[in-house]
Amino acid sequence: MNLGILGGGQLARMLALAAAPLGVRVRAYDPGKNACAGDVCELVNGAYDDQASLREFAKGLDAITYEFENIPADTVDMLAALVPVRPGFESLRLSQDRVLEKQALTEAGFEVAPWRQVDDEGQLVDAISEIGLPAILKTRRGGYDGKGQAIIADPADASRAWDSIEGRPAILESMLRFDRELSLVAVRGVDGAMAYYPLVENEHRQGILRVTVAPATNVDTVLQHQAEGMAKRLMSSLGHVGVLTIEFFEVQGRLVANEFAPRVHNSGHWTIDGARTSQFENHVRAVLGMPLGSTEARCPTIMLNCVGDLPNISTVLSCPDSKLHDYRKEPRPGRKVAHVNVCDCLGDRAYELAAKFEIDLG
Amino acid sequence: MNLGILGGGQLARMLALAAAPLGVRVRAYDPGKNACAGDVCELVNGAYDDQASLREFAKGLDAITYEFENIPADTVDMLAALVPVRPGFESLRLSQDRVLEKQALTEAGFEVAPWRQVDDEGQLVDAISEIGLPAILKTRRGGYDGKGQAIIADPADASRAWDSIEGRPAILESMLRFDRELSLVAVRGVDGAMAYYPLVENEHRQGILRVTVAPATNVDTVLQHQAEGMAKRLMSSLGHVGVLTIEFFEVQGRLVANEFAPRVHNSGHWTIDGARTSQFENHVRAVLGMPLGSTEARCPTIMLNCVGDLPNISTVLSCPDSKLHDYRKEPRPGRKVAHVNVCDCLGDRAYELAAKFEIDLG
Numbered sequence: 204m205n206l207g208i209l210g211g212g213q214l215a216r217m218l219a220l221a222a223a224p225l226g227v228r229v230r231a232y233d234p235g236k237n238a239c240a241g242d243v244c245e246l247v248n249g250a251y252d253d254q255a256s257l258r259e260f261a262k263g264l265d266a267i268t269y270e271f272e273n274i275p276a277d278t279v280d281m282l283a284a285l286v287p288v289r290p291g292f293e294s295l296r297l298s299q300d301r302v303l304e305k306q307a308l309t310e311a312g313f314e315v316a317p318w319r320q321v322d323d324e325g326q327l328v329d330a331i332s333e334i335g336l337p338a339i340l341k342t343r344r345g346g347y348d349g350k351g352q353a354i355i356a357d358p359a360d361a362s363r364a365w366d367s368i369e370g371r372p373a374i375l376e377s378m379l380r381f382d383r384e385l386s387l388v389a390v391r392g393v394d395g396a397m398a399y400y401p402l403v404e405n406e407h408r409q410g411i412l413r414v415t416v417a418p419a420t421n422v423d424t425v426l427q428h429q430a431e432g433m434a435k436r437l438m439s440s441l442g443h444v445g446v447l448t449i450e451f452f453e454v455q456g457r458l459v460a461n462e463f464a465p466r467v468h469n470s471g472h473w474t475i476d477g478a479r480t481s482q483f484e485n486h487v488r489a490v491l492g493m494p495l496g497s498t499e500a501r502c503p504t505i506m507l508n509c510v511g512d513l514p515n516i517s518t519v520l521s522c523p524d525s526k527l528h529d530y531r532k533e534p535r536p537g538r539k540v541a542h543v544n545v546c547d548c549l550g551d552r553a554y555e556l557a558a559k560f561e562i563d564l565g
Numbered sequence: 566m567n568l569g570i571l572g573g574g575q576l577a578r579m580l581a582l583a584a585a586p587l588g589v590r591v592r593a594y595d596p597g598k599n600a601c602a603g604d605v606c607e608l609v610n611g612a613y614d615d616q617a618s619l620r621e622f623a624k625g626l627d628a629i630t631y632e633f634e635n636i637p638a639d640t641v642d643m644l645a646a647l648v649p650v651r652p653g654f655e656s657l658r659l660s661q662d663r664v665l666e667k668q669a670l671t672e673a674g675f676e677v678a679p680w681r682q683v684d685d686e687g688q689l690v691d692a693i694s695e696i697g698l699p700a701i702l703k704t705r706r707g708g709y710d711g712k713g714q715a716i717i718a719d720p721a722d723a724s725r726a727w728d729s730i731e732g733r734p735a736i737l738e739s740m741l742r743f744d745r746e747l748s749l750v751a752v753r754g755v756d757g758a759m760a761y762y763p764l765v766e767n768e769h770r771q772g773i774l775r776v777t778v779a780p781a782t783n784v785d786t787v788l789q790h791q792a793e794g795m796a797k798r799l800m801s802s803l804g805h806v807g808v809l810t811i812e813f814f815e816v817q818g819r820l821v822a823n824e825f826a827p828r829v830h831n832s833g834h835w836t837i838d839g840a841r842t843s844q845f846e847n848h849v850r851a852v853l854g855m856p857l858g859s860t861e862a863r864c865p866t867i868m869l870n871c872v873g874d875l876p877n878i879s880t881v882l883s884c885p886d887s888k889l890h891d892y893r894k895e896p897r898p899g900r901k902v903a904h905v906n907v908c909d910c911l912g913d914r915a916y917e918l919a920a921k922f923e924i925d926l927g
Contacts, residue, residue, distance in 0.1 A: 216585070219605070220582055220585055220586070220605075223578070223582055223604060223605050223893075224582070224888070224889060224890045224891060225882075225889060225891060226875075226878075226889070226891030226892075226893045226903070228604050228893065242585060242590050242606070243581070243582075243585050243605050243606065244604070244605065479885060479886070479908075488882065493878070493879070493882055494879060494882045494883045496882065496885070497885035497886075499885070501863070513588075516588075516855070517855070517856060520587075520850065520855050520856045520858065521856045523841060523858070523859035523861070524841070524859075526586070527586060527587055527588070528586045529586060529587060529588030530588075531585075531588045531590065541588070546841075
């Protein structure tokens with residue numbers, strides 16, 4: 204079978220690597236000539252609104268998926284008329300807009316932090332007085348890894364925050380005092396079958412994921428089942444096909460949903476070495492209508508993100524339990540260039556290992 | 566780093582898949598436009614004696630390796646003047662010639678079955694009377710998966726056997742009554758460091774590997790260490806860099822070496838899912854001068870070869886412990902087109918699982 208991927212970054216690269224053993228040929232589409240997925244699959248260059256190039260790209264494909272959710276709606280419409288685009292339009296539409304996303308999460312039964320829609324500076328002032336501070340102002344559309352966001356700790360910060368997001372339609376979210384961040388990677392097949400990886404614990408710095416501990420420690424089965432049940436409702440209502448990831452704050456034993464991504468996710472990278480089937484393989488299986496694979500963890504695993512620079516490769520490779528995943532991207536501050544999975548390893552060793560591998564956790 | 570591979574079949578394909586997470590870009594060289602490695606890496610087409618194409622292929626590479634040992638010596642000489650070719654000339658020279666191979670195995674301390682060099686039909690008759698029957702006549706050079714071989718059970722078969730190998734320089738080997746077939750996959754780094762996977766048990770039909778059980782059951786540590794010690798001597802004497810695989814007959818608890826291959830090997834395919842580091846990753850690490858990875862088994866694993874046809878994909882993917890490795894090659898009788906690794910699985914289930922997956926073990 205032949206799978207197209209919109210985007211040619213590390214997620215497309217890892218999808219292509221997972222697709223090959225399934226006998227699936229991958230073609231990625233990216234504006235960049237050096238997009239790193241191009242090392243391991245066919246790469247078609249073009250802009251995301253270049254209909255002629257997109258039409259050429261779609262030829263002979265059995266399905267098209269994507270590695271990022273900010274794809275122009277016109278592009279999806281045009282492609283969907285030629286080839287199934289999975290996950291579908293609804294998953295994209297809701298995840299592209301933080302207001303619709305919060306509503307969808309709420310409808311699926313998830314608790315979310317207090318929030319208000321903010322379309323002008325006056326509404327921002329009102330929202331601050333309604334939900335209180337600290338709060339975080341985020342553009343409704345676009346933005347990732349902490350971009351397009353501003354923290355407001357004091358009412359006097361409102362104007363500066365509004366300017367920093369260039370006065371775009373936004374959402375103000377209450378910043379909860381949380382105990383930790385968790386996420387759930389789930390997958391749904393064309394036939395509606397669903398599977399869930401165990402909840403994992405994530406640490407962010409400057410809005411960028413740095414460490415995942417999988418499975419998260421001290422998660423009782425009630426919490427896991429609760430998360431799965433709501434993910435099931437969300438995916439079913441979206442008619443979602445493929446991997447979907449939900450990020451949570453844990454607040455006094457409760458899960459408060461923050462956002463969801465209709466795709467493979469950085470907090471699922473541990474699954475390449477730590478689960479029976481990786482999130483990448485399961486996404487490929489799902490979007491091509493194949494049976495889903497087991498989401499069971501093979502061992503406790505930690506994932507260390509390499510942001511801005513590669514780790515000490517020789518040290519990583521000399522450690523029997525660690526697996527390098529180098530995306531072969533030009534190092535640049537704030538850029539994710541690799542990750543290291545350490546198998547059979549408990550979370551309390553994350554900082555010791557990061558220091559050993561010369562990974563700056565920020 | 567950039568790695569070149571002579572040959573673009575499934576071994577090159579799996580090497581390329583293992584190389585990518587190490588940040589290594591792969592370029593394969595093969596006469597076939599549809600060589601299956603081309604799905605997952607750059608593919609250069611050319612004949613193995615086309616010096617101009619080979620020179621172009623070698624540009625910018627840090628090392629060149631190969632997926633088969635029958636490479637013309639001139640090709641290796643020419644390439645080695647441009648880029649390190651690993652494993653080196655000596656590993657190729659000895660493994661290309663069954664007489665030199667037996668001598669090298671003997672010098673490294675391995676027991677081998679009685680054998681005689683056979684250059685004409687008269688020598689064949691003498692050899693039969695000296696080492697007895699049954700015996701197997703094999704061409705000294707070329708031949709794989711049972712090709713270029715003829716079994717001689719009766720002295721009257723000698724002439725027909727000689728004709729069947731077209732009177733080429735040959736070797737007559739005594740056919741031992743063996744208890745089972747085992748193999749050892751070993752690897753040696755540029756710095757001389759060595760590592761060994763556990764001995765595995767192999768089943769062949771019509772000269773083609775069908776099943777590997779890893780690790781082999783009932784292997785005591787003495788036998789494992791003995792095999793490792795001799796492999797160490799062999800690799801050291803060859804100045805070998807990369808994976809090397811030795812095939813054995815087990816005869817009343819003794820290991821009798823049959824042949825070695827200076828490359829990744831079908832009996833090491835289980836390592837993709839069943840070992841901490843796959844043979845493919847370790848080969849890439851070795852030939853590029855990186856530290857070797859752990860060769861420890863993660864779990865008991867069986868490998869089922871799909872010869873001639875693909876298995877029932879849906880059944881394989883529905884089994885939580887099985888992993889499909891489809892080479893995306895046109896099915897054809899006798900051709901290896903895929904393999905299935907089943908993790909956490911003991912060898913006695915091989916036939917039951919093959920039946921379930923609709924894999925014909927021959």
